[in-house]
Every structure is written in structure tokens, then in C-alpha cells.
Amino acid sequence: xxTAAPRPARRAHVVIALLGLAGLVLAACGSQxxxxxxxxxxxxxxxxxxxxxxxxxxxxxxLLTSWTTGFVPFSPLTLEPVGGYASNENLKAAYGNGYVKSxxxxxxxxxxxxxxxxxxxxxxxxxxxxxSAYTAMVPPQQGTCPxxxxxxxxxxxxxxxxxxxxTTILTSRGEATVPxxxxxxxxxxxxxxxxxxxxxxxxxxxxxxxxxxxxxxTGATSVEGWQAIKGTSVTxxxxxxxCDKDPxxxxxxxxxxxxxxxxxxxxxxxxxCTAQLIITPVTVTTKAPVGARPIIxxxxxxxxxxxxxxx
Numbered sequence: 001x002x003t004a005a006p007r008p009a010r011r012a013h014v015v016i017a018l019l020g021l022a023g024l025v026l027a028a029c030g031s032q033x034x035x036x037x038x039x040x041x042x043x044x045x046x047x048x049x050x051x052x053x054x055x056x057x058x059x060x061x062x063l064l065t066s067w068t069t070g071f072v073p074f075s076p077l078t079l080e081p082v083g084g085y086a087s088n089e090n091l092k093a094a095y096g097n098g099y100v101k102s103x104x105x106x107x108x109x110x111x112x113x114x115x116x117x118x119x120x121x122x123x124x125x126x127x128x129x130x131x132s133a134y135t136a137m138v139p140p141q142q143g144t145c146p147x148x149x150x151x152x153x154x155x156x157x158x159x160x161x162x163x164x165x166x167t168t169i170l171t172s173r174g175e176a177t178v179p180x181x182x183x184x185x186x187x188x189x190x191x192x193x194x195x196x197x198x199x200x201x202x203x204x205x206x207x208x209x210x211x212x213x214x215x216x217x218t219g220a221t222s223v224e225g226w227q228a229i230k231g232t233s234v235t236x237x238x239x240x241x242x243c244d245k246d247p248x249x250x251x252x253x254x255x256x257x258x259x260x261x262x263x264x265x266x267x268x269x270x271x272x273c274t275a276q277l278i279i280t281p282v283t284v285t286t287k288a289p290v291g292a293r294p295i296i297x298x299x300x301x302x303x304x305x306x307x308x309x310x311x
Contacts (some may be wrong), residue, residue, distance in 0.1 A: 046217040051252035051259035061206035070203040075169035081190035094157040098141035102159040106131040113179040126198035133181040133194040208301030221262040225307025243267035249284035261298035
């Protein structure tokens with residue numbers, strides 16, 4: 001079994017830690033909303049309006065129910081080799097551009113399996129066939145196929161073996177061991193892994209149209225994750241520009257969700273600033289301990305995980 005870790009190239013400014021999510025499971029929904037509340041000393045009406053929209057979209061999607069009873073993955077369903085492509089740039093380009101083919105027959109039979117969560121609970125799920133997993137795993141063809149050295153012949157990424165397996169990924173219910181198909185590719189030391197759970201048994205994040213923070217309320221900025229939760233105190237990781245000042249956190253809550261945002265004093269128009277994202281901790285206070293409620297970013301509408309600034 002191997003644990004899926006975020007790829008370094010995707011870490012950018014925030015690294016998702018595979019720790020600390022177990023407390024972010026949902027209590028029963030359907031209760032009456034608490035009074036809207038925000039902290040930070042900024043005008044909050046636009047923030048509250050968006051927070052209420054985000055919370056309602058989550059309820060309407062059914063995700064607040066499946067948060068603790070279904071399979072809500074936070075990791076990608078295709079897991080490329082942890083060790084990368086061993087400096088094989090041709091192989092990396094061929095796979096990335098969809099120039100992949102199989103030298104073996106891929107099973108077409110679907111099946112049944114189960115997901116095992118960190119608390120020992122199990123969830124029966126349907127499984128897709130190896131052929132279906134392969135189709136979902138291979139990117140659409142684009143660009144040109146890299147040629148074999150010294151030739152003009154396409155240097156395909158070739159699958160030489162396929163077998164069932166398991167891996168551990170992050171979900172709304174903590175770490176979970178899930179069924180997979182493992183595809184051995186000639187030239188790679190480790191297989192490419194595809195989660196084999198049938199899409200009908202996967203609960204996806206609700207789709208909200210992300211909004212431009214700076215046009216939403218004065219100095220609105222992104223929340224990249226949370227760094228610590230202790231009782232009613234939540235330390236958020238805000239994403240600031242190089243010239244932003246006075247970072248403040250905003251929080252709106254009711255009985256089933258906590259929605260957070262950030263606000264800064266932006267630079268004066270025309271100020272020359274470097275283009276960078278600076279992770280800055282700020283603390284907000286909720287009326288009640290976060291407990292089982294998910295913490296949701298107000299701008300993107302997505303659940304936030306424990307995160308930290310890069311070294």
C-alpha cells in the first residue's frame with residue numbers, strides 16, 4: 001500500500017498536509033441557522049451574502065450529508081509516480097500529451113469493493129474495470145508525440161502490466177484505503193495508479209463560480225487553508241500580495257458549516273509591487289467550537305484543509 005502525496009509541482013505556495021482532517025467531519029444538518037457573524041472590523045455585508053450563498057449551495061448539493069457517510073476525495077483520482085519520471089523527459093511528455101498505449105489486454109469487467117477509513121469503518125462501493133480506469137487515466141491527446149532519440153518515430157508511453165491494488169488518499173472522513181488499478185509503464189520504476197471507485201459512488205465538491213476577491217469587498221483576499229484549530233479559535237492561512245497590509249480574517253457560521261474569508265488594506269493605485277503570494281496567519285473566533293463542521297473558503301466555495309507556508 002502506498003500513500004498518495006501531493007506532487008511537489010502542485011504545492012506552489014501551500015502544501016496540503018495529510019494530517020488533521022479527522023476533526024473536519026460534519027454534524028447533522030437541517031438545524032436553524034445561527035445569526036450571521038463576521039470578525040475583522042471590515043464592512044461585511046458582501047462577505048455575509050457570499051457566505052450564505054456558499055453554505056446553501058453545499059446543502060443543495062447534498063454534500064453536507066455525504067461528508068460523513070460518503071466518499072468525498074481530496075486527492076486526485078490519478079496518482080502519478082511518487083518518484084516522478086526518473087529524468088525521462090520523453091516519457092513525461094508522452095504521458096502528459098496523451099500518447100499512451102497498452103501492450104496488454106485490459107480487463108473490461110467491473111466489480112465490487114470497499115473503502116476502509118482511518119476509524120475502521122467500511123463503505124461498500126462499485127468498481128470500474130481496468131479498461132474504464134485506463135480511459136479515465138490517459139489525458140486527451142494534444143500537441144506532438146516526442147520522437148525516439150535519433151528518429152522521427154513516436155516514443156509512446158507503453159503500459160506493460162495492469163493489476164488491482166489499493167492506496168491511501170485523503171477524504172472528508174480522513175485518510176482512506178481505496179481500491180485501485182495499477183498500470184506499469186515501461187521506463188517507470190513505479191506504476192501510475194488510478195482509483196477504481198465507480199463515479200456513481202463518489203461525491204464531488206459542489207461547483208460554485210469562483211469570484212474575484214478584490215471586486216467582492218474592499219481588500220478581499222484568498223484563504224489558502226487553516227493552520228490550527230483550538231476550541232473557538234481558528235488560525236487561517238491568508239494569501240497576501242507583497243504590498244498588502246493589515247491582514248484580517250472574516251468568519252460566518254451556522255450549525256452545519258463555517259465559512260471564512262480574508263481582508264487586507266490594498267496598496268494605493270500605481271504602487272509597484274512584486275508578483276508573489278505571501279502566506280500570512282490570522283486568527284478568527286467562532287461562537288461555538290468548530291467541532292464536526294467543515295471550514296469552507298468564501299471565494300472558491302471549497303473545503304479548506306490543514307496547510308502551512310513553504311519553508
